Amino acid sequence: MSLKQRLAARFSRSARLQYGVSLMESGDAKQGFALLSDVAAAGDPEAQYRVGRAYLDGTGVPPSLEEGARWLRLAAEAGRVDARFTLATLYTIGLPEGMEEGALSLSAKDAPPKRVPDFDKALHWARLAADAGSPDAQALLGYILTVGPEHLRDSTQARSWYEKSAAAGCSQGHLGLGLTFLNEARDDAGLQRAAEQLRFATRGNLGTALYLLGVLNEQGRGMPRDLAAAADYYRRGAERGVPAAQSRYGYMLLEGRGVGRDISRAETWLRRAALSGETEAAALLGDVYARGGDLPPNYLEASNWYRFAADRGHGPAARALGLLYLTGAGVHRDPAEAARWFRISTEAGDQAGMADLGNLVLTGVGTDEERRTLSARFERAANDGDLVGAFNFGVCLAEGVGTVRDERQAAQWMHRAADGVVNAQYWYGRMLIEGRGVEPNVKAGCEWMEKAAEAGMTDAQVVLAQLMITGAAVGGRDHARALELYLAAAERGHVGAMFSAGAIYGGGHDVPEDRVKARAWFKRAAERGNGLAQLMYGRYLVRGLGGPANSVEGREWLVRAQGQGVKDAVAELQRLSGEDQVMRAS
Structure with missing residues (x-):
């Protein structure tokens, strides 16, 4: 006789139920x-509920959503409140398609069935449990009445159920009420009321409440701005698995906002968020790998994350991917593919992408017809008052792309666009300095170039720095200021600026010589393919300048520079070969 048979013969159903529960718990x-x-199977509702939960959790039996839902439904139909709440939750999340009709059949090779929410059934079971006094069910009912299909929505009823749930101390009820207040808030008092409910919700360690409090603290909405508190809330939300919190916490670690800067941890959290579908996190990951710095640059990885974000409509990521194709970093160099991503960036509303597309047209990408079409498109946008369109049309006129070359008109459109477009400030500044389409005016040109540089445009920073090095700038030579500009551009990834910063630190300029820093900047530029930097870094390694000597690695960099046609690299390698012969002869 089995254990079940012996127990059935000697004990009541209630006793067997309690013994079964004790076995599960022990x-x-x-x-x-x-x-x-x-x-x-004998019809006990509590046992049916516990069996259903066991199937859902895979406790004592292989997990089965279908069997779990079947037993929960039996318990719910018998009046079991917790079964009704759990069943309502399953319907809200969605049961596998076909399960209700008993048509669900999977083989090992089949893909997981699509989960289909049924808010009508969820509402039915949630209301029964809520009416019976379940705070969790009351919060769930409020949620269904808030976000369910239009025919079920009732904000007044939803708020009432949230209030009942919150009054019973349910964290989910506080969260629902906090979200309600947040949506209704029109001033700081409304935001403070929402924040109070969200704080109550964090007692249950609810990730969404933690994330929202992070947002309110970071933005200073309804409370003084507190970046440290925001970072802590984001961290706690991230640890609870909220992708948006993981993305924001990763960003704060990346920038050192409210928390110590930690690129490695930032990358970890951003990766988690991106893999959960957070587009902004994927774009930030692309930036992390493209910029290098604390982590070595990895342009292949950068291109993968930029593509991930761009495919989901992120305009700046599409532009960044276009720039990688334009330079051949991490992907094969393909100006046509770069133009395609710039177009996608433009369509997503990224003005910088539109400016880059306009610049790329100058290189001859596309057919004559495509260039004429693009020029006409820019002209229409310019005439409609679009400043980016004015800039791009100015570029077309300046270079005769898709239209007749007319530098005078180009300068007029550039001047108009310069009030709001950084690229136009740079172009108009150069036109004034060079006297293209306007009377030469170095002072005014430098002023426009300075505006673009202050806005972070690296090309403008580099041009200004070059003018200050040669003394052609209005104020004459200013090597210290030039170094500041080169460093600013270099930190933003401008490879030529990295080399120039190394050259200034290397000596011969009106700033203190620092060969350690020179070597570091030459290395960064060399790793990004700058031939002159490869020459200089090779020399520094061979001669032990700014750090330990390493003739083997130094030769490798000189060979790379030679491969790019740097003549001095050829002479340097010949000199080293001659020294080797002398040493062998001696």
């Missing part, structure tokens, strides 16, 4: 489940 889940399933 660790003998398999035996406990067998006993509970026997009691459940």
